[in-house]
Amino acid sequence: MKRGWMRFLLALGTFYVGGAALAADGQALYQTYCAACHQAGGQGVPGTYPFLDGPIGRLSSLPEGREFLAATVLFGLKGPMVQRGVAYDGAMPGFAGALSDEEVATLLNWLKAQWKNPALGAGAPDYTPQEVEKVRKLALTPEGVFQKLQALEAILHGKAPGGGREGCGSPGGRGRGGPGR
Numbered sequence: 001m002k003r004g005w006m007r008f009l010l011a012l013g014t015f016y017v018g019g020a021a022l023a024a025d026g027q028a029l030y031q032t033y034c035a036a037c038h039q040a041g042g043q044g045v046p047g048t049y050p051f052l053d054g055p056i057g058r059l060s061s062l063p064e065g066r067e068f069l070a071a072t073v074l075f076g077l078k079g080p081m082v083q084r085g086v087a088y089d090g091a092m093p094g095f096a097g098a099l100s101d102e103e104v105a106t107l108l109n110w111l112k113a114q115w116k117n118p119a120l121g122a123g124a125p126d127y128t129p130q131e132v133e134k135v136r137k138l139a140l141t142p143e144g145v146f147q148k149l150q151a152l153e154a155i156l157h158g159k160a161p162g163g164g165r166e167g168c169g170s171p172g173g174r175g176r177g178g179p180g181r
């Protein structure tokens with residue numbers, strides 16, 4: 001009897017520690033690989049580094065959005081874009097060499113639960129290493145990832161005309177071209 005309890009408690013302990021370690025990993029990966037540019041709170045630097053504190057939850061509920069996010073982390077991104085009326089034309093390096101499929105999945109899962117409106121990503125399934133592996137096989141260039149972003153924006157604009165200005169995909173907030181797109 002007593003032994004049974006002991007085992008139960010030990011198992012609980014392991015479960016708890018395991019869960020905490022997993023959550024911490026995503027955060028640690030973010031701090032190491034992303035925060036220098038996108039900032040600790042994901043707010044970015046207007047005009048230089050786009051914010052991440054809104055788009056990730058929303059994009060995670062679209063297959064094209066998930067592919068774009070995984071591709072951006074793996075291959076980088078280069079091309080002119082507008083976020084909430086602020087233009088960006090920088091280049092992000094890819095991390096395909098530094099991060100395993102599992103690490104990319106852990107990082108994206110942590111990101112979609114962070115910051116503003118985590119509820120946007122609440123219905124989105126977790127990223128899996130298998131999903132990341134598929135994207136890795138696309139072997140894109142940063143410009144190629146930018147093309148994915150343009151295709152994604154066309155989808156989002158078509159789906160949500162007049163939608164919010166939360167970030168990626170909002171007609172007022174994103175896209176090539178002038179204000180109002």
Ligand code: HEC
Nearest residue numbers: 033034037049050055072077078079088089090091092168
């Ligand atoms: C050296 C600076 C730098 C680092 C490090 C960096 N990024 Fe970026 N990131 C950028 C820049 C610059 C852009 C915009 C590129 C452009 O203008 O085409 C960007 C764009 C993005 C976008 C697209 C945003 C949108 O709204 O479409 C995502 C998502 C993103 N980064 C995620 C990450 C993640 C996750 C990490 C960590 C693995 C990371 N970035 C690391 C500089 C960086």
